[in-house]
Amino acid sequence: MKMYLNSIFADPERTARLVDIAKTSLQPLLEGAVMNTIPLSIISFIIGLILAVLTAIARISQVKFFQIIARIYVSAIRGTPLLVQLFIIFYGLPNIGLTIDPFISAVIGFSLSVGAYASEIIRAAILSIPKGQWEAGYSIGMSYTQALKRIILPQAARVSLPPLSNSFISLVKDTSLASVVLVTEMFRRAQEITAANYEFLLVYSEAALIYWVICFFLSVIQGFLEKRLERYVS
Amino acid sequence: MISIKGLYKQFGQLEVLKGIDLQVEKGNVVVVIGPSGSGKTTMLRCLNVLETPTKGVILIEGQSLDFSKAVPKRSVASFRRLTGMVFQNYNLFPHKTAIENVMEGPVIVKGVDKEVARKRAKVLLEKVGLGDKVSYYPAQLSGGQQQRVGIARALAMEPEVMLFDEPTSALDPELVGEVLKVMKDLAQEGMTMIVVTHEMRFAREVADEVIFMDGGVIVERNKPEEIFTNPIEERTRKFLNMIQ
Numbered sequence: 001m002k003m004y005l006n007s008i009f010a011d012p013e014r015t016a017r018l019v020d021i022a023k024t025s026l027q028p029l030l031e032g033a034v035m036n037t038i039p040l041s042i043i044s045f046i047i048g049l050i051l052a053v054l055t056a057i058a059r060i061s062q063v064k065f066f067q068i069i070a071r072i073y074v075s076a077i078r079g080t081p082l083l084v085q086l087f088i089i090f091y092g093l094p095n096i097g098l099t100i101d102p103f104i105s106a107v108i109g110f111s112l113s114v115g116a117y118a119s120e121i122i123r124a125a126i127l128s129i130p131k132g133q134w135e136a137g138y139s140i141g142m143s144y145t146q147a148l149k150r151i152i153l154p155q156a157a158r159v160s161l162p163p164l165s166n167s168f169i170s171l172v173k174d175t176s177l178a179s180v181v182l183v184t185e186m187f188r189r190a191q192e193i194t195a196a197n198y199e200f201l202l203v204y205s206e207a208a209l210i211y212w213v214i215c216f217f218l219s220v221i222q223g224f225l226e227k228r229l230e231r232y233v234s
Numbered sequence: 235m236i237s238i239k240g241l242y243k244q245f246g247q248l249e250v251l252k253g254i255d256l257q258v259e260k261g262n263v264v265v266v267i268g269p270s271g272s273g274k275t276t277m278l279r280c281l282n283v284l285e286t287p288t289k290g291v292i293l294i295e296g297q298s299l300d301f302s303k304a305v306p307k308r309s310v311a312s313f314r315r316l317t318g319m320v321f322q323n324y325n326l327f328p329h330k331t332a333i334e335n336v337m338e339g340p341v342i343v344k345g346v347d348k349e350v351a352r353k354r355a356k357v358l359l360e361k362v363g364l365g366d367k368v369s370y371y372p373a374q375l376s377g378g379q380q381q382r383v384g385i386a387r388a389l390a391m392e393p394e395v396m397l398f399d400e401p402t403s404a405l406d407p408e409l410v411g412e413v414l415k416v417m418k419d420l421a422q423e424g425m426t427m428i429v430v431t432h433e434m435r436f437a438r439e440v441a442d443e444v445i446f447m448d449g450g451v452i453v454e455r456n457k458p459e460e461i462f463t464n465p466i467e468e469r470t471r472k473f474l475n476m477i478q
Contacts, residue, residue, distance in 0.1 A: 135284050136325035140339030140391050141315040143307075150342055154329050231371075 004201070018202055025193050025203050032189035033210055036103070040185060041172045044107050048114025048171075049164075055119035056126060057148070070119070077116035083177055085109050090181035106178040114171060121163045125156035158229040165222040169215050176211075186210060235260050236281070236395055236426070241290030241301075243276055250276045251287070252450035258395075258443075260295075261424045265437040265458070268447035269473060274430045277447070278397050281428070282319045283310050295394045315343070318388030322400040324380040326372040332359060332383045333368040339391045351390075358386040362416050378409030382416055389420075396420065398429040434477065438462060446470045 009015065058070035077085070090105040100108070129152050137147030179188035190207040194200050236258040243251040250273045258264050266274045279285040281292060287301040294316045299305055326335050336355035340346040346354075359368055362382040372380050381401055388396060398417065402410040414436050421427055421440045431437065437444050437458055444461045446454045446469070454467045465471045 130325075132321060132323055132325040133327065135319075136321065136327065136387075138284060138314060139282055139317075139319035139321075140387065141311055141343040142339075143311055146342055150338065151327055158329070 018199065021193075021197055021199050022202060022206060025190075025206055028189045028193060029186055029203075029207055029210055032184060032186035033214065036178070036183055036185035037172065037175050037187075038214070040103065040106055040110065040175045040178060040183065041168070044110035044175075045114055045168050045171055047107065047111035048118060051111060051115025052118035052122050053153075055115060056122040059119065059123050060126060074116045074119060077112055082109065082113050082174060083180065085113065086177060086181050102178070102182040105181050106175070106183050109181075110171060110174065110178075113174075114167060118164060118167050121160050121167065122156060125160035126152055128159055129155050161222070161226055161229060165218065165225075169218050172214055172218065173211055235293075235295065236428075237291075237293040238277075238281070239291045239293075241277065241280060241292070242288045243273075243280060243285060244288045250450055251280070254290070254450075254452060256445070256452065256455075258426060258428060260394075260426055262442040263421045263425075263427045263429065263440050264443050264445060265441040266428065266430045266445045266447060267432070267434075267437065267473070268445075268453075272447040273450040274447045275399055278319075278399050278428060278430055281395070281397055282317050283314055284319070315391055316394045318391055318393035318396045320381070320384050320388055320396065320398045320401045322403050324372070324377070324384045324404075326380055326383055326387070328372050331369045331371055332364060332375065332386075335372070335383055336386045336390045339387065343391070355386070355390060358389055359383070361389075361419075362386045363412070376409060377405045378412045381405065381413045385413075385416055385420075395426045395428065398427065398431065400430050400432070402431065402433060432477065434462070446473065448473070 055070045055073060058066035059074075061067060086106065086109040089100065089109050090102065093100060133151050133155065134147055137151040142150070175183075175185055176187035178185050179191060182188075184192075186207055190203050194203045197203075236256070238254055238256040241251055241254040242249070252273075254273075254277055256264075266277070268274050276285055280287045280290075281294075283299070283305075286305070289302045291298055291300045291302075292313075294313070297313055297316060299309065299313050327338065330338065333352065333355045336358055337348070337351040340351040340354065341348055356365070356368060359365055362385055364379060364382055364386070367375060367379060367383075370379075372383070375383065385396075385401075401417070402413050405413065410433070414433060417427070417429070417436070418440050429436075429441075441458045443455060444458045445452055446461065446465075446467070448469050454461060454465065454470045456466070461470065462474065465474060
């Protein structure tokens with residue numbers, strides 16, 4: 001550490017070079033974030049959430065078949081590394097003639113992952129809503145689906161917001177794994193830059209900082225959403 | 235008219251209802267009393283099919299369900315609309331305002347136009363004395379106010395019968411009166427009501443008939459003045475002595 005700092009500050013030429021690299025890297029890194037990291041996160045999270053709600057509903061359904069399918073899905077995704085899943089989708093599937101574009105491969109991998117983890121969050125949230133809420137819905141003539149949609153899920157959404165925000169923030173960082181399936185998201189951009197100039201510490205730290213800034217804004221949004229959803233709980 | 239014939243309900247090994255037969259005429263108010271575990275709440279919940287009876291027949295205003303056979307889901311839903319349920323713990327929808335709670339059934343289940351439903355809901359909330367609280371969330375209301383919203387929500391579905399499951403048991407004593415008053419007004423308007431309660435004064439003043447349940451059966455039924463002053467059955471006398 002000390003040596004590194006000394007090497008920077010003792011040598012004004014090197015300082016200038018580093019400042020220059022930091023400046024010129026910023027644009028490609030941000031480009032990677034805006035063009036790939038952020039869209040990849042948002043698209044995967046939306047698809048993942050839909051999968052998660054369906055999986056959670058399957059888990060609590062009375063139909064054994066749905067329960068089993070949902071259990072196997074969650075178990076398989078949670079039981080295998082995300083990196084391995086991405087490799088199977090992108091490098092593995094072409095062996096059976098299924099070649100998928102890098103970005104799409106990443107979306108598939110991340111959506112499946114979010115779907116499995118978030119389904120447990122949503123299932124727990126649904127189960128945390130008192131039974132009386134279902135009964136009140138039934139008592140005014142609602143069907144199971146109506147009660148679920150109008151009464152239970154909106155309340156479950158409030159309960160699951162903090163853990164889901166957590167999942168989303170994790171996902172933003174996990175998208176760096178997409179670099180290994182050739183998606184030119186932010187971290188892959190960082191790797192490309194360092195390949196030319198060998199300033200690993202500087203450029204990777206710069207990328208890390210941008211991840212941090214993105215996640216900071218997400219936390220702010222989470223706080224705002226929580227306030228909005230809690231307005232009816234005094 | 236409501237008619238219950240040979241109603242049984244079993245939870246696992248535990249038989250909670252052991253053959254209930256009961257008729258309630260249109261416009262009558264029946265108060266059900268009895269010790270805890272006597273099956274009175276279960277009977278009420280069976281009428282709303284929140285519990286599925288093990289066997290028996292329930293007939294409300296010409297529609298009947300026979301629980302000796304499997305009952306299709308659709309007929310349960312349409313049967314439920316005949317009854318309005320008021321819960322001990324109100325069970326209001328916490329994410330909806332008072333008026334949204336009342337509108338929910340008409341709009342979602344009956345498909346009534348939103349604005350029409352809103353107007354009717356407003357009238358109902360005024361009727362239960364909450365015209366100035368329409369846009370309050372349940373958490374901003376007292377227990378008594380919440381329960382009155384609960385009554386308005388049930389009324390909004392225009393049920394043939396109103397079922398009250400210990401509607402004042404969760405309330406602070408000073409809030410009981412406002413809820414009982416709303417119920418009394420309803421009774422005077424000719425609503426058919428079945429009320430499970432421990433409010434003996436309400437039973438005396440409002441009920442056309444009082445039913446004493448114990449051990450899953452109806453032990454005694456009579457006019458309130460008779461049952462309170464002159465209970466026939468020993469079990470009824472013991473219970474009344476205990477609570478008075």
